[in-house]
Amino acid sequence: GDSVTQMEGPVTLSEEAFLTINCTYTATGYPSLFWYVQYPGEGLQLLLKATKADDKGSNKGFEATYRKETTSFHLEKGSVQVSDSAVYFCALSGDNFNKFYFGSGTKLNVKP
Amino acid sequence: DAGVIQSPRHEVTEMGQEVTLRCKPISGHNSLFWYRQTMMRGLELLIYFNNNVPIDDSGMPEDRFSAKMPNASFSTLKIQPSEPRDSAVYFCASSFPGLMNTEAFFGQGTRLTVV
Numbered sequence: 001g002d003s004v005t006q007m008e009g010p011v012t013l014s015e016e017a018f019l020t021i022n023c024t025y026t027a028t029g030y031p032s033l034f035w036y037v038q039y040p041g042e043g044l045q046l047l048l049k050a051t052k053a054d055d056k057g058s059n060k061g062f063e064a065t066y067r068k069e070t071t072s073f074h075l076e077k078g079s080v081q082v083s084d085s086a087v088y089f090c091a092l093s094g095d096n097f098n099k100f101y102f103g104s105g106t107k108l109n110v111k112p
Numbered sequence: 113d114a115g116v117i118q119s120p121r122h123e124v125t126e127m128g129q130e131v132t133l134r135c136k137p138i139s140g141h142n143s144l145f146w147y148r149q150t151m152m153r154g155l156e157l158l159i160y161f162n163n164n165v166p167i168d169d170s171g172m173p174e175d176r177f178s179a180k181m182p183n184a185s186f187s188t189l190k191i192q193p194s195e196p197r198d199s200a201v202y203f204c205a206s207s208f209p210g211l212m213n214t215e216a217f218f219g220q221g222t223r224l225t226v227v
Contacts, residue, residue, distance in 0.1 A: 034215055043116075043203055043218035044155075089155065093216075098143045098207045099168070100216050104154045 002027045006090045006103035013080055013110050021075040021106045023064075023090035031092040033057075033066050033073040038087045038105070047075075047088070085110045116219035118204050124225045130192040133222045136185055137206030145216060146179055146189050147203040155203075161187065194226045 007022040025033065032051045036044040048057030053068035062077045073090060090103040117136040125131050137144050145160040159169040164181045172179070176195070181187040191198055201223050205216040 032214075036218075043220045044205075045218070046215045049215055093214075098214065098216070099160060100145065100157070100205075102155045102157075 002031065002092060002094050002099075002101050004090050004092055004101050004103040006088075006106055008104070009087075009107040011106060011108050013108070015082055015110055015112050016079045017110075019075070019077040019080045019084075019108070021088055021090075021108070023073045023075065023103060025071050025073065025090075025092050025101075027071075027092055027094055029094055031094045033064070034091040034093065034100075035062070035064055035073070035075050036089040036091060036102075038089065040086075044089060080108070080110045082110045082112055084108060116204055116206055116217050118202075118219035118222050120222060121220060122223045122225075124227065125194055127195055127226055128193040129226075130190065131194045131198075131224060131226075133189040133202050133204075133224070135187045135189070135204030135219060137187070137204070138217055139185065141206035141208055141217070142184065143207040143216075144181060144187050145205040145207075146187070147205065148200045149203060149221070150200045158189070191224075194224075196226045199224055199226050 003026045005024050034049045035047040037047045038044045048059040050057040050066035056065045064073050064075045087105045087107045089105045093100050119134045143162050146158040148156045158171045159179045161181045179189045201221045203221045205218045207216045208214045
């Protein structure tokens with residue numbers, strides 16, 4: 001069945017460091033891929049998405065490219081800020097009623 | 113639109129009591145999802161509806177859990193009787209009708225504590 005695997009955390013970085021959070025997926029058909037962010041005490045918010053192969057989603061300095069050949073959707077940011085500290089979830093949505101599959105989440109801690 | 117609205121935000125109840133969580137999806141969305149989030153198990157899909165019909169309830173942990181969607185603007189998740197291991201944050205999410213591969217919009221969640 002469809003599934004998402006993302007790197008385990010926590011990830012601890014200093015401010016202005018480069019961020020990569022790895023995400024790979026297994027899916028039938030042509031899923032869309034998403035990154036969600038969850039700040040403490042809040043629900044999940046969409047960070048970015050890509051709906052087909054080679055698409056690049058971007059938002060707030062974060063980027064991720066839909067790589068069909070490697071079934072990956074890694075999240076990157078060139079220079080993280082303390083305010084980026086949160087839990088990041090990779091997700092896919094397949095063809096079946098928009099059912100979403102989420103990874104386990106990666107907690108990011110950014111230190112000043 | 114106010115987004116997905118969940119109530120209550122926090123619920124503390126005693127073991128054995130019935131608990132009802134409520135969700136109002138975004139107007140016009142026809143898919144609705146209930147998730148449970150815990151430290152141990154992460155984010156789990158419990159059940160989802162399409163056009164008010166339950167499509168897949170395989171994630172519901174046991175018969176103590178039930179969910180309904182009597183109309184397009186309201187859904188409930190009920191736990192009866194509740195147990196301490198049900199303590200978690202419960203999220204409701206909805207997505208846009210008829211368009212494949214669009215994002216799910218999440219509510220703020222209900223933090224349930226069963227003592």
